Amino acid sequence: xxxxxxxxxxxxxxxxxxxxxxxxxxxxxxxxxxxxxxxxxxxxxxxxxxxxxxxxxxxxxxxxxxxxxxxxxxxxxxxxxxxxxxxxxxxxxxxxxxxxxxxxxxxxxxxxxxxxxxxxxxxxxxxxxxxxxxxxxxxxxxxxxxxxxxxxxxxxxxxxxxxxxxxxxxxxxxxxxxxxxxxxxxxxxxxxxxxxxxxxxxxxxxxxxxxxxxxxxxxxxxxxxxxxxxxxxxxxxxxxxxxxxxxxxxxxxxxxxxxxxxxxxxxxxxxxxxxxxxxxxxxxxxxxxxxxxxxxxxxxxxxxxxxxxxxxxxxxxxxxxxxxxxxxxxxxxxxxxxxxxxxxxxxxxxxxxxxxxxxxxxxxxxxxxxxxxxxxxxxxxxxxxxxxxxxxxxxxxxxxxxxxxxxxxxxxxxxxxxxxxxxxxxxxxxxxxxxxx
Amino acid sequence: xxxxxxxxxxxxxxxxxxxxxxxxxxxxxxxxxxxxxxxxxxxxxxxxxxxxxxxxxxxxxxxxxxxxxxxxxxxxxxxxxxxxxxxxxxxxxxxxxxxxxxxxxxxxxxxxxxxxxxxxxxxxxxxxxxxxxxxxxxxxxxxxxxxxxxxxxxxxxxxxxxxxxxxxxxxxxxxxxxxxxxxxxxxxxxxxxxxxxxxxxxxxxxxxxxxxxxxxxxxxxxxxxxxxxxxxxxxxxxxxxxxxxxxxxxxxxxxxxxxxxxxxxxxxxxxxxxxxxxxxxxxxxxxxxxxxxxxxxxxxxxxxxxxxxxxxx
Numbered sequence: 001x002x003x004x005x006x007x008x009x010x011x012x013x014x015x016x017x018x019x020x021x022x023x024x025x026x027x028x029x030x031x032x033x034x035x036x037x038x039x040x041x042x043x044x045x046x047x048x049x050x051x052x053x054x055x056x057x058x059x060x061x062x063x064x065x066x067x068x069x070x071x072x073x074x075x076x077x078x079x080x081x082x083x084x085x086x087x088x089x090x091x092x093x094x095x096x097x098x099x100x101x102x103x104x105x106x107x108x109x110x111x112x113x114x115x116x117x118x119x120x121x122x123x124x125x126x127x128x129x130x131x132x133x134x135x136x137x138x139x140x141x142x143x144x145x146x147x148x149x150x151x152x153x154x155x156x157x158x159x160x161x162x163x164x165x166x167x168x169x170x171x172x173x174x175x176x177x178x179x180x181x182x183x184x185x186x187x188x189x190x191x192x193x194x195x196x197x198x199x200x201x202x203x204x205x206x207x208x209x210x211x212x213x214x215x216x217x218x219x220x221x222x223x224x225x226x227x228x229x230x231x232x233x234x235x236x237x238x239x240x241x242x243x244x245x246x247x248x249x250x251x252x253x254x255x256x257x258x259x260x261x262x263x264x265x266x267x268x269x270x271x272x273x274x275x276x277x278x279x280x281x282x283x284x285x286x287x288x289x290x291x292x293x294x295x296x297x298x299x300x301x302x303x304x305x306x307x308x309x310x311x312x313x314x315x316x317x318x319x320x321x322x323x324x325x326x327x328x329x330x331x332x333x334x335x336x337x338x339x340x341x342x343x344x345x346x347x348x349x350x351x352x353x354x355x356x357x358x359x360x361x362x363x364x365x366x367x368x369x370x371x372x373x374x375x376x377x378x379x380x381x382x383x384x385x386x387x388x389x390x391x392x393x394x395x396x397x398x399x400x401x402x403x404x405x406x407x408x409x410x411x412x413x414x415x416x417x418x419x420x421x422x423x424x425x426x427x428x429x430x431x432x433x434x435x436x437x
Numbered sequence: 438x439x440x441x442x443x444x445x446x447x448x449x450x451x452x453x454x455x456x457x458x459x460x461x462x463x464x465x466x467x468x469x470x471x472x473x474x475x476x477x478x479x480x481x482x483x484x485x486x487x488x489x490x491x492x493x494x495x496x497x498x499x500x501x502x503x504x505x506x507x508x509x510x511x512x513x514x515x516x517x518x519x520x521x522x523x524x525x526x527x528x529x530x531x532x533x534x535x536x537x538x539x540x541x542x543x544x545x546x547x548x549x550x551x552x553x554x555x556x557x558x559x560x561x562x563x564x565x566x567x568x569x570x571x572x573x574x575x576x577x578x579x580x581x582x583x584x585x586x587x588x589x590x591x592x593x594x595x596x597x598x599x600x601x602x603x604x605x606x607x608x609x610x611x612x613x614x615x616x617x618x619x620x621x622x623x624x625x626x627x628x629x630x631x632x633x634x635x636x637x638x639x640x641x642x643x644x645x646x647x648x649x650x651x652x653x654x655x656x657x658x659x660x661x662x663x664x665x666x667x668x669x670x671x672x673x674x675x676x677x678x679x680x681x682x683x684x685x686x687x688x689x690x691x692x693x694x695x696x697x698x699x700x701x702x703x704x705x706x707x708x709x710x711x712x713x714x715x716x717x718x719x720x721x722x723x724x725x726x727x728x729x730x731x732x733x734x735x736x737x738x739x740x741x742x743x744x745x746x747x748x749x750x
Contacts (some may be wrong), residue, residue: 017544047648084714086714087710087713087714090501090714090716091713093501094718095500112502113501113716114501114503115501115503117444118503140618182500201698202609202698204695204697226640258587260589260606260609260698261606261609305456397709399715401702402711405697405698405699406697406699406700409609409611409697409698409701410611410698410699411611411698411699412699412700420522423520424715427516427717427720427732428715428717430714431500431502431716431717431719431720432500432502432503433502433503
C-alpha cells in the first residue's frame with residue numbers, strides 16, 4: 001500500500017510539474033501587417049462577432065449593430081464585462097480569452113497593458129480616417145506609430161465645471177484665463193462665504209485631476225516623454241510641485257469641509273445645488289449631472305472651461321467608452337469582419353450613431369445634434385487645443401489618485417505621494433521592459 | 438462508513454472464494470493503483486497545478502505587457518519587501534484577523550449561551566442569526582456601506598435618538614474604521630461560531646452539570662470551571678477558522694472601504710487585487726505566496742496552543 005501511495009505521489013508530482021511548465025496562456029495570435037479593408041456591405045451571413053463592453057458602454061453600439069446586421073447578415077453580440085472593466089479584460093486576455101472587438105481606453109498605457117503588438121489588429125490605413133477632423137485624428141489610439149484603436153466619440157477633457165448661478169450671484173462675469181486668476185477667483189469666492197472647490201476624497205478617483213491640469217504646459221513641453229524614459233521623476237520639482245500646490249490649497253480651506261468623506265454623487269449634487277462653485281472633473285461627471293437633471297436646466301446652470309497654468313488649455317483623457325480595439329484572434333475571416341464593422345460604424349453608420357447617442361461628431365461631414373448640452377460642446381471645442389493627460393501620454397498609469405486620496409485622509413505627505421507614485425511607475429515600466437528602468 | 442463497507446466487501450468475497458488468498462495480497466490485487474487515476478487527475482489539475490503555479494510564477498516576470506515569461510529569481514520578493522506597502526498591508530491584515538477572531542468568538546459564544554435552551558423563540562432566533570452566514574459577503578458589505586455613510590441610516594437613527602445631528606463618518610476614520618469593518622465581518626460570521634459553540638455546549642453531560650448544581654456552584658462558576666473548559670474543541674475550531682479565514686478576507690472590506698481611508702484597511706488581498714489589475718501578475722502571485730506563508734506560519738502555533746488546552750479532556 002505504501003508503495004502504491006508513493007507511486008501515486010510521484011505521478012501526481014510529475015504530471016503537475018509538466019502541466020505547470022511556464023507558458024503564457026495569453027499569448028495570442030500575431031498581428032499581421034496592415035490588412036485589407038472589406039467594403040462596408042460585404043455579405044457576412046453566418047459570421048458572428050462578439051464585442052466586450054463595460055456596464056456603462058454596453059448599449060452604446062446598439063444602433064450600429066442593428067444597422068450592420070441588416071446590411072451584412074452578420075450576428076453581433078455585446079457581452080458585458082463587470083466592473084472593474086479594465087482589470088477584468090486584462091485577466092481574461094492574459095488567460096487566453098478574447099472577443100473580436102472590445103471597448104478600450106485608446107491610450108498608450110492601456111494599449112501596452114493589452115500587449116497591443118501581439119493581441120490587437122493594426123488599424124493603419126482605415127478607410128474612415130480621411131473623414132475625421134484632422135485636429136482629432138492622431139491625438140490618441142496610437143502605440144509605437146501603429147494605430148490600434150478606433151475613436152468613435154470625443155475623448156473626455158479634464159477641466160473646470162462651474163455653477164453659472166453662483167458666479168452670477170457673486171458678481172463673477174469673466175471666466176478665469178489662467179491658473180493664477182483661477183485660484184484668485186477661488187479665494188474671492190471663499191471670502192464671500194462660498195465653497196469655491198468641491199473634491200471627492202472618499203471615492204478617490206477624481207483626486208488626480210487637480211494635479212494633472214497643473215501639468216498641461218509641462219506635458220506640451222515633453223514632460224511625459226522624459227518620465228517615460230526615466231529622465232524625470234514624479235519626485236522632481238514639476239510633478240512634486242503640482243502635488244504640493246494641491247495640498248496647500250486643501251490646507252488653505254478652499255475645498256469643501258467634508259472632503260474626506262465626500263463621494264462622486266455628493267460632488268454632482270453639490271455643484272448642481274450651488275453648494276460649491278467649481279469642480280475639476282472629466283466628462284463622466286457631466287453624465288452624473290445629466291442623471292440628476294434635464295438638459296435645459298443643465299444648459300442654464302452648468303458651464304465648462306479648461307484650465308492650465310498658462311491659460312485655458314484642457315488635458316484630454318480618453319476613456320473606455322470612446323474607442324474600440326479589434327483583437328487578433330487568429331481567425332482571418334472574423335478579423336476581417338471586425339474591421340468591416342468598424343468601417344461601417346465610422347462610415348455609413350456614423351450619422352445614425354451620433355444621432356442616437358446624442359453625442360458630438362468627430363467627422364466634420366456628420367453634424368452634431370443640437371440637443372447635445374452646451375457644456376459638452378464647450379468640452380469638445382477645447383479638445384483641438386488640449387494636451388494629453390498622464391493616462392494619454394505616460395507608458396504606465398500608476399495609482400496616483402489612491403495616493404492623493406491617502407494624502408487627503410492624512411496618511412501620506414505630498415512627498416510620500418510622489419515617491420509612492422514614482423515607485424509604482426518604475427515597477428510597471430520595468431515590467432514592460434521600458435529602457436531606463 | 439459506506440466507503441469502509443465497499444472496501445471490505447470484495448475482500449470478504451474473495452476470501453470466501455479462494456481459500457489461499459491472504460488478506461495482504463488480495464488487497465493489493467483488488468485495488469490496483471490504476472483505480473486512483475481518475476481521482477488523481479482531478480486532484481492534480483484542480484489542486485496541485487494551481488498551487489504549483491502559485492509558487493512558480495512568483496519567481497518570474499509574468500505580466501500583461503508581454504507574451505514571454507522569464508525567470509527572475511528572488512527579484513519580486515526583494516522589490517516587495519523594499520517598498521513599505523507590503524509590510525503595511527501585512528500589518529493591517531494581521532490586526533484585522535485578530536480583531537475578527539476576538540469579536541466573532543465573543544459574539545458567537547454570547548449568542549450560544551443566550552439561545553442555549555431549546556425553546557421555540559430560541560430556535561427562531563438561531564435561524565435569524567445564522568442567515569447572515571449564508572448571505573453574499575459583497576451584499577453584506579454594500580448594505581453596511583449604505584448604513585454607515587455619513588448620511589446613512591445609522592446616523593439617522595442616532596440623530597433621532599439624541600435630538601442632535603450626527604454625521605459621523607463610520608467608514609472614514611483612519612484609526613477606527615478597521616474596527617468597524619472587523620465588526621461587520623464578525624456580524625456576518627458570528628452565526629456560524631454560535632452554531633459550533635451550541636454544539637459544544639450540547640455535548641456536556643447533564644450529570645456533570647447536575648453535580649455542580651448540587652455542590653452549590655453559581656451559573657458563573659459552572660461556566661468558568663466546567664462548561665468553558667469542556668467546549669475547548671469548539672473554541673479551537675472557531676478561533677482557528679476566524680483568524681485564518683479573515684486573513685484571506687477581501688469581499689467585505691472591498692465592498693465597504695476598498696482599502697481606504699488612507700490605506701488603513703488595505704488587506705493584503707486588496708493589495709493583491711490592485712496589483713493584479715495593474716497587469717503585474719507575477720508580483721501579485723508573489724504577494725499571494727507571502728500571504729500563504731504568513732497564514733501557515735501563524736496557523737501552526739495557534740492551532741498547537743489551542744489543541745494543548747484540549748489535553749485536559
